Amino acid sequence: LDFSVYLPGAPGTVCGRRISELAEGKDGTVWISTQDGGVCYWNPKAQTFVKVPESPDRQNVLSLFASDDLVGAGYFKGGIDLIIPGTASSASSSISSSTFSSLTSSSTTVSPVSVASSAISTTNIFRGQVHTFYPAQLGISEGSVFALYRDRGGVIWLGDGWNIFRSADKGRTFEKMEQFGYAYMRDILEDKSGNIWVATMGNGIFRYNPQTDQMVKYQCVPGDSTSIGTNEVTGISEDSKGLLWFSTDRGGLLCFNPETGRFRTYTKANGLPDNVTYKVVEDAQHRIWFGTDRGLVCLHPETDSLQIFTRNDGLPDNQFNYKSALAASDGTIWMGTINGLVSFNPQIVRRNTFVPPVYITGMYVQGRETPFPADGVQLPYRSNVGFDFVALSYTSPGANRYAYKMEGIDNDWNYTSAAHTASYAQLPPGDYLFRVRGSNNDGVWNQEEATLSVRILPPWWRTVWAYLIYIIVVSGSFVLTLRAYRRREVQKIREQQLLAELARERESHRTHEMFINQITYGACTPQGDAMSRADEQLMSQLIAKVRENLSDANYNVEALAAAMNMSRSSLHRKIKALTDLSSLDFIRIIRLKHAAELLQEGELRINEICDRVGFQSPSYFAKVFQKQFGVTPTEFAQQNKQRITDS
Structure with a gap:
């Protein structure tokens, strides 16, 4: 008989002297239990x-x-x-x-x-x-x-x-x-x-x-x-x-x-x-x-x-x-x-025909080991997840090979030998299935996969409650916007009504405004037929006389009649015939028009303009100016500045 003796201490031998039990694994390895050295296994292929x-x-x-x-x-x-x-x-x-x-x-x-x-x-x-x-x-x-x-x-x-x-x-x-x-x-x-x-x-x-x-x-x-x-x-x-x-x-x-x-x-x-x-x-x-x-x-x-x-x-x-x-x-x-x-x-050299069972042995979330149920796990948003897995073939475990993939992430299988781990960083929300296969050292694969379902929860802003809040906020914003729109429409209607009222008020002054425009361009036409050559000359003389004496508050109808060598009644009839205005209104409108021109220039204050155009009382000047133009001198000046700014 030929016996071989294996003693502890030498490479590739048993781990203890006191052998308590021997057992042969399905893959042909022999497992040895000792009382003084733990458990070891013997691979016959190593010989x-x-x-x-x-x-x-x-x-x-x-x-x-x-x-x-x-x-x-x-x-x-x-x-x-x-x-x-x-x-x-x-x-x-x-x-x-x-x-x-x-x-x-x-x-x-x-x-x-x-x-x-x-x-x-x-x-x-x-x-x-x-x-x-x-x-x-x-x-x-x-x-x-x-x-x-x-x-x-x-x-x-x-x-x-x-x-x-x-x-x-x-x-x-x-x-x-x-x-x-x-x-x-x-x-x-x-x-x-x-x-x-x-x-x-x-x-x-x-x-x-x-x-x-x-x-x-x-x-x-x-x-x-x-x-x-x-x-x-x-x-x-x-x-x-x-x-x-x-x-x-x-x-x-x-x-x-x-x-x-x-x-x-x-x-x-x-x-x-x-x-x-x-x-x-x-x-x-x-x-x-x-x-x-x-x-x-x-x-x-x-x-x-x-x-x-x-x-x-x-x-x-x-x-x-x-x-x-x-x-x-x-x-x-x-x-x-x-x-x-x-x-x-x-x-x-014998081929290892043992088909190794494959198991998922561990899961890590954010680098920490986490227990997992067999029916799957739910993980928070942007989780980093890793898996440990093993093929139980001990003939040459370092040569076992693995293939894994995450359904929904990987298109193809990932093959590995030395490492039996897989990791995925910041998985997007969704449902996934982690699958792993294994082979023994001789490339015999187990086609039965180990699997684990993984659900990555959405962030709070993508939950059902968040979407309900979004609906409420959007609906409330729509209602508020609709109300604001209606208020603006009502305001527009009111403004249009006010503008219509102002237009009606100003219509009564249309004749006077037309006269003011005529004064501006140095011409004046009568109500009705065209003005004759003699009347044009007379009107130019009348306007010139009034403009020469604008700053004189005492310059009145009598002074204008004397300057024109006409009686007061003759002057009144002539102005009435040409402008449909009384002599007093004629002089006043020329003064107010010149005041408007000075306000447009914007170089003088209102009190100074009041003196320049022959008004002794600023309040009276403001009153007749507003009656003539629909706005006070101050408002007229502000509107003029706004027009300049807009242009």
């Missing part, structure tokens, strides 16, 4: 991944290669380890303190090795012989080599920080390939058709045909979903079907189909745990494996379904590394992380 023992300076794996029955691993400042699969045996190369960014092997067990910022070395694995070539010897621009590849014809391709070089003499000398221009070269691959593919950081992808010397460049075209999604490309792989897979820096995973000439992009929107992806390998079942910054991914190209593995599944770390992926001849897959090397047999 799938085997971590290669390493020393403290051999953890950050940068590159891998396979030669016969050996696997070589290049480390950041840790040299090379040669590993015999299936055993714990490994050996270190004599280049133990260098940084290896790229490795490749040959059929003669001699491996060209690119060494960042140092040189190019070839190592005989069995003899331990190392031959180092420096940049000046090889004809390359610098020693910072990031891409190294031996094609099927034995030609070595080398990429540094700026250029691509090619060597046909087993790496003794290199020629610069001007066709590629200047770019940060990250990986090189020869496809089944003999094309050379080059991945660059910042300049996209190159495809070069050595037979025809033709070059095709693939770059990101904004708005074109069939182009590459980013120009930051870090790795190239080809699967058994001839599809080319490109890892990128924050651009997801790219797949190129040579038959259609189009790219397809996989990102977090398609379920990836992260958009930083690393080199791809294919297993015997044609599944695609690649690392990310948040775990290992297994892609099933036929269904586009994903399996995600993390440290919870036994990986040494969630972050993988550039070009550190290898499928050995025995089917074992080797992957390099920033915390060591891991291997696994993809044939025994």
Whole structure:
């Protein structure tokens, strides 16, 4: 019998010594209850991944290669380890303190090795012989080599920080390939058709045909979903079907189909745990494996379904590394992380078929946790609301995925993996339905949603009571406005009546006003027939005599008759015949008209005007002025000022 003993204290083992109960969950995990360490669970899938023992300076794996029955691993400042699969045996190369960014092997067990910022070395694995070539010897621009590849014809391709070089003499000398221009070269691959593919950081992808010397460049075209999604490309792989897979820096995973000439992009929107992806390998079942910054991914190209593995599944770390992926001849897959090397047999990786139940576990309003009934909640206006939810699959809970949406706000589902929360700020009034779905770590979704109805109440000014108040206020305003309108109409009618009365009163003075106007223009016509030439001259003389003596209060009818050499009775008959006025009214009207002219000029006070036109009593002057013109001298002056202001 073969027994395994799990003791507390070691990573991945039980949490206590005194085991009280064991129980198997529906998803295959084993729950362990202890009396001295609480409760823990054991994930059988975690036994799938085997971590290669390493020393403290051999953890950050940068590159891998396979030669016969050996696997070589290049480390950041840790040299090379040669590993015999299936055993714990490994050996270190004599280049133990260098940084290896790229490795490749040959059929003669001699491996060209690119060494960042140092040189190019070839190592005989069995003899331990190392031959180092420096940049000046090889004809390359610098020693910072990031891409190294031996094609099927034995030609070595080398990429540094700026250029691509090619060597046909087993790496003794290199020629610069001007066709590629200047770019940060990250990986090189020869496809089944003999094309050379080059991945660059910042300049996209190159495809070069050595037979025809033709070059095709693939770059990101904004708005074109069939182009590459980013120009930051870090790795190239080809699967058994001839599809080319490109890892990128924050651009997801790219797949190129040579038959259609189009790219397809996989990102977090398609379920990836992260958009930083690393080199791809294919297993015997044609599944695609690649690392990310948040775990290992297994892609099933036929269904586009994903399996995600993390440290919870036994990986040494969630972050993988550039070009550190290898499928050995025995089917074992080797992957390099920033915390060591891991291997696994993809044939025994079991898929989690458990459909996890999904629950809404918490709700927050204005940042505070709030209890919620199952039949829904009512929240005040402009509430900030958040939700916690969970899919109960513990095989690898960190790889569970969620999709949520708020009906009435979100048009599409929001997908998330690391976070199982959702928040909405200042929801407008209305009825909403929060919906959430969940999947296990292998992408098996539960189609039964967890839901919660949410009603956001309107503000007080949009409630029924507020609208009733608005109706009352508007109705009251309408009534008040109507009353004011009616009062104004009544006032207008009264004013019109007063104006009519004034018009009737002034009609009686129409003859006198006509006479005043005639005086103003220096002409006077009799009542009836037109005035003769002699009468016009007489009238002009009469008006002139009166105007010459306006300031003389004693100037009367007798004085005017004497000035005209006429008797009082003759003067009276003549004025009566010409103007239909008495001699006294004739003199008075001329005085008042001149007073009106002086008031229009506005330069003299009323008392002064009274003296100027021959009135000794201001009160008598005001009385006869009002009788003649319908207004007092003061009102006449004010009306005159108003007319001037309006004009």
